[in-house]
Amino acid sequence: MQRKRQLTPFGMLVKKALIDKGMTQIQLAAEVGTSDKYLNLILYGDRSGDKYLVSIVRVLGLDPEVLKEIA
Numbered sequence: 001m002q003r004k005r006q007l008t009p010f011g012m013l014v015k016k017a018l019i020d021k022g023m024t025q026i027q028l029a030a031e032v033g034t035s036d037k038y039l040n041l042i043l044y045g046d047r048s049g050d051k052y053l054v055s056i057v058r059v060l061g062l063d064p065e066v067l068k069e070i071a
Contacts, residue, residue, distance in 0.1 A: 010053075010070045011043030017060040031059045 007015060018028060029039040032055040042049030042056075049056075057064055 005044050007043055008045040032056055
């Protein structure tokens with residue numbers, strides 16, 4: 001039986017911000033320069049996404065302090 005994948009705390013924060021901004025994951029991925037599939041892997045913790053984290057936070061207008069929590 002497969003385990004259900006869960007969003008990381010950062011992933012949950014990103015999803016909420018996307019909803020608040022009326023933005024899709026595909027739009028966010030395009031703005032930060034990655035694919036929607038890779039962005040999904042970051043949000044579920046399957047990839048670190050270090051290269052994109054600062055851009056994700058900037059595009060969504062999140063508090064940069066969140067980066068310290070996932071480091």
